[in-house]
Amino acid sequence: MTKDSNVIIDASDFAAGDLIHECYRLCLEKGANVYLDICGTNYEIGRADVGGFMQTLLTTASDKQLSTPRAIMEAKINWADKFIRIVTIHNKNFLANVDPEKITLWSKNYYPTFEKMITKDWLLTYFPTHGMTQNAKMSLEEFTDFYYDACIVDYKKQGARIKKLQDVVDKGERVHIKAKGTDLTLGIKGRLAAGADSGRRNIPDGECFTGPEETVTEGYITFDYPQNRDGNEVTNIRFDFKKGEIVKFSADTGQKFLAKVLNDHPGNRRLGELGIGMNPKIKNYIKDILFDEKIMGTVHLALGKAYEEARGGGKNKGTTHWDMIKDLRHKGSLVTVDDKAVVAEGKVLV
Numbered sequence: 001m002t003k004d005s006n007v008i009i010d011a012s013d014f015a016a017g018d019l020i021h022e023c024y025r026l027c028l029e030k031g032a033n034v035y036l037d038i039c040g041t042n043y044e045i046g047r048a049d050v051g052g053f054m055q056t057l058l059t060t061a062s063d064k065q066l067s068t069p070r071a072i073m074e075a076k077i078n079w080a081d082k083f084i085r086i087v088t089i090h091n092k093n094f095l096a097n098v099d100p101e102k103i104t105l106w107s108k109n110y111y112p113t114f115e116k117m118i119t120k121d122w123l124l125t126y127f128p129t130h131g132m133t134q135n136a137k138m139s140l141e142e143f144t145d146f147y148y149d150a151c152i153v154d155y156k157k158q159g160a161r162i163k164k165l166q167d168v169v170d171k172g173e174r175v176h177i178k179a180k181g182t183d184l185t186l187g188i189k190g191r192l193a194a195g196a197d198s199g200r201r202n203i204p205d206g207e208c209f210t211g212p213e214e215t216v217t218e219g220y221i222t223f224d225y226p227q228n229r230d231g232n233e234v235t236n237i238r239f240d241f242k243k244g245e246i247v248k249f250s251a252d253t254g255q256k257f258l259a260k261v262l263n264d265h266p267g268n269r270r271l272g273e274l275g276i277g278m279n280p281k282i283k284n285y286i287k288d289i290l291f292d293e294k295i296m297g298t299v300h301l302a303l304g305k306a307y308e309e310a311r312g313g314g315k316n317k318g319t320t321h322w323d324m325i326k327d328l329r330h331k332g333s334l335v336t337v338d339d340k341a342v343v344a345e346g347k348v349l350v
Contacts, residue, residue, distance in 0.1 A: 004033065035076065278294070
């Protein structure tokens with residue numbers, strides 16, 4: 001951050017008031033122009049649940065209203081060159097009873113504008129709330145300790161370790177994931193991995209990721225953990241891939257919502273990201289993707305749109321970027337890059 005930077009502090013509400021205030025003060029000290037955006041852009045993208053405004057919007061507004069361009073959101077994003085994004089969600093399932101058609105219509109409206117923001121300089125964290133502690137099965141005090149342990153790490157040291165795996169992935173052509181309910185092969189030829197610049201975008205951080213080739217993925221994968229998206233929980237997901245496309249899928253609960261996401265855009269049936277979790281401080285699945293995708297010894301696959309950066313990016317398009325976590329911390333699990341073992345039974349070997 002430099003003098004005269006235009007910075008937006010984007011917060012869901014005032015639950016993280018102390019953190020918001022400190023970020024505000026530090027930005028001003030550095031000479032930046034700062035705009036406090038409380039329940040603004042986070043609300044627009046479904047990451048603010050206090051007050052029930054998003055539920056009211058999605059259950060009351062007409063299709064025309066839900067499709068009206070978000071001019072004010074776009075103006076803010078055009079103005080700023082840096083974003084500090086602080087999310088506080090109090091009920092992860094706050095949109096569970098909303099018609100998936102309405103959620104998808106809204107998402108298709110805001111996502112192109114949101115994409116403009118993620119091409120700029122941004123940093124994201126999810127601040128502890130009572131709702132997060134319930135998902136994590138911890139007290140607020142325990143979860144707060146967990147949060148700071150996961151966030152305040154030596155990112156330079158972590159990045160150096162990730163760089164070793166990044167170098168392997170950069171040179172690789174095929175990734176094979178073999179685990180319980182999973183036998184999946186992905187192509188990564190010509191794709192570059194990212195993650196060594198740990199702590200630049202996510203807090204906490206700790207992953208190595210790349211964009212798989214769009215037409216190469218073959219096999220099947222199951223996700224034992226519940227996967228969450230737009231306030232909806234989907235359980236026991238299985239995908240079957242052929243030539244990069246999901247040709248068959250199932251879920252025990254939430255299948256209607258899953259089907260709507262997959263059918264909304266052809267790219268949503270293909271992968272936009274493969275990631276390997278590498279933060280040793282994150283061990284428990286808490287139904288929060290910012291933390292869960294960093295669990296050491298897991299992999300995550302994202303349906304839909306790939307990042308556009310050279311490192312970590314790909315070419316897939318879509319109307320979603322839905323990360324799903326696969327736990328590999330059990331006997332017999334293995335991830336190889338061109339037959340070189342990189343993860344075995346939850347241990348990163350590189």
